[in-house]
Each structure stands twice: as structure tokens, then as C-alpha cells.
Amino acid sequence: MKDGGPKRILIGKVGLDGHDRGAKFIVRALRDAGYEVIYTGIRRTPEQIVRTAVDEDVDAIGLSLLSGAHNELFERVVELLKAERARDVVLFAGGTIPDQDIPHLEALGFRRIFTPGTPLSEILSALADELASAPATPDEAAT
């Protein structure tokens, strides 16, 4: 979305679970890796996440979720992003997400799903790769 300066990443928790240790861990790790991280806090609606992502003009959105409601909530996030013409944002997620759900989420547009136990170095290098390969002219690429 922009040429210079650090990439901006939104980290948020959608839905009702209040366990934010994982989210905070990622926030800190991304900050240390040189990203500007916008943290939304816990119990956010998909609407709040997407509005924030657009206003903050982020390059990526990372959603943390442990409640099991990922299929419904993530679908809604993707739907809203489409409505905002913001599909070029790199989507990723982390949390207790069963393996059998991952193909569905990937089909929705989530580039990476990080399940418990993923080494931090793997998360960081995967993100760097995804951000580097994001389309240069998002508007045209998305529509």
C-alpha cells in the first residue's frame, strides 16, 4: 500500500474469547521485527476490525482466535474486506484452529494459519515472504 517506512500490521481478536496472551506475544515479536503494529484489544467485531484496517491502511491483518468460532467470524471479515475493496491486505491467523478447517480458511483468502507450537522464526519469515509478494497496485489487482 505504501513505498517507504515500516509495514503496518493489525493484530486483533474477534469474537468472545478473552485470551490474549498469544496476540500480545505476536504483537511484541512483530514490533521487535520492525513492524508498526496496531493492536485492537480483545472481543472485537469483524466490523471493527475491518474499519480499523481501512483507516489505518495496514498491509496485513492477523487475527487471533481460540474460541472455535473461526469459520463464521473469519468469513465475515473477508466479506467486509471485499465490500471495502481492501482484499489486497495480507490475511493471516493464529490460534487453536483444527487442521481440517485450514483448507477452508485458505480458500477464503487467509495466506497463513499458525497453529500452537509454530516457531516464531517460521511465523516471521512466512509473514515477510507474504508481505514481499503482495501486489504493488492493490486497487487494480483486487477488482
Place this chain on the structure above:
Amino acid sequence: MDTLVDKIRQHDRRSLAEAMSLVDSDAGEAARLKDLLRGATAGVPWWGFTGPPGVGKSTLIDALLTRLRAACRRVGVLALDPTSPVSDGALLGDRVRMMRHAEDRDVFIRSLATRRCAGGLSDATLHCARLLELGGFDPVLIETVGVGQNEADIASIADFCVVLLGPGYGDYIQLIKAGPLELADVVVVNKCDMPEAQRLLGEVREELRHSARAAAESEGGPAIFGIEAKSGKGVELLLEHLLARDQSARNDEARQRAQRRRVLSEIRRSALRSCAQTMDRALADFSSTSVFEELVRGRSSLSTVASQLGADALAALTSGAGDNSKRTEAARNTRR
């Protein structure tokens, strides 16, 4: 670029958000956009909020947003957080306190990192505030990073400056030291539900009665409020005062004064950045010279060498201004 400006004028959020990224990155056409903005804005008062970390700046802005929205104002907010001096990353967490406004289309909150600027604001802050103005947001609220005793930038661009203090600020000696209290048009003691806050409120009153600022101002110096931002207690009264200040900042003379002050601040930042970049390059070369070795051994006078270096850097800046900007751009490209 004109299309972008038009789209922002027509309240297109995504264009506004992307224009903010453009001025923040300082890339490509940023300079042209900044020039356009300078001429197209300056009609809206900017409210500055500053104070130590954790004092409740974001929470107060959240409380003000609720009330300003009830009065049908479209409000823009810029919230600054520090860039890490180690990684260049940042955690921008101010909006956590303002999330209940996240879905309101008449509120635009943008988090900005300082990008290593000292002074409590980033270089892009002023341009982002102008963008909010262009997008029809009025007023514009600017929250500095949590400040210590030496961050005064907000006073040079805001129309008025609210300084927040809270329990734990320290004793009377801290208040007498040079610092944020001197910048204040309005002093707010937050967390007044805590006993220590009442003592602080008393000390602030006492201190401001004696300060040079109070003596100089005809209306008796900065206004002082005790509030509880979280519960909203005292916020109505404070807002009434801020709206009165906002109103009196709207006449032509006040607008012109604000604009001149902002442009001065803008050019100062821009010129200082060029000087610093040139100086840093000169120093990198200088550290491998014999003159430097002499200095390290204490065999020559530093002040003579320093003024010579300064003069050389300025000469280089004057002769190769265009060249320099190209080199800076190139440096940025390589870093990416």
C-alpha cells in the same frame, strides 16, 4: 494527485487513509501532496493532548469523542506512539481505548509512530491533521506520545494544548521543573477518584498561581480541571471549556496565526532534517580522519573543529540540494 484530494474532500475514507500513508512514508509524490494540503486547509482548530505515559490521554479522548459525536461533530484523531530505537518497529495501542468508536463513520482515528522523531510528534503528524481537515473532520484531536520533560512540539502546531497529569506524577518539585505544565492552555488532573489526585490538583493550582505564564496572561493563566476520564466525571465541564476555546480559535486572525505557526514548524522540521542528514554523512567521513584522531587524544579544540564541520556541511547542503534529495531517496530505496 488532484483526484486524490477531490476524493478525500468527498469523504472517501480509503483515499484519506492511503494519503496518510503517503505523507507518513514521505515517498514519491508526498511533497506535492503536502504543498497542496498547505493551501487547502487551516480552517479547523486542532486540539492538542499531552502528558506522561499512562495518564489517560486516550481514555479522555474516547470520552470526548462520545460527547462530540452526540453534538453531531465529525471528529478526527491522531494518536502517536513511540517507534522503537532498536528495531524501528512500534506498538500502536492508543486505539484500544477508543474501539467503541471504531465503527462510527464520523470518527476517523489514525495511529502514527514517531518514526524516531524527538519532540512527541512525527514529521507526518501535521500533514495527517491537514488531511483530516480536508476530509471534513472538525475538530482534529492530536495525542502526543507519552511525554517527559522535553517534548514541546504539540504547542507549535495545535491551537491549544491540554496537559494531563495524574497521581504518581511525583511531588511538588516535579511540577516546578521546566516541562509540560509550561505548555498548557488547559491542565487536567485525571484519575481524581484516587486520593493522591486531590493533592496534585491543589499543587497544580498553587504552582500555576505563581508561574510566569499566569502572570503574563490577562485571563489568569491556564484553566485547571479535575476529572475521571474513565467514568466520565468532570468531562462535560472540561468539554464545555474546550468548545469555548475551539470557538474563539475560529476567527480569521486566529486561523492565520495558527497557519503561520504551523508552516514555520513545518519548515523548521524539514530544514533540520536536511541539515542532520548532511551532517551525519559528513561525520561518517570525518571519523576516519587524522583530525578526528587528534581530537580523541585531546590534542585539539573541539569547538573549532565543530564549527568548521558545520560550515562545510552547510556549504555542501547549499551546493548540492537537489543532489542530496536524490541520494536520500536512493538510500531509502536500498533500505527497503
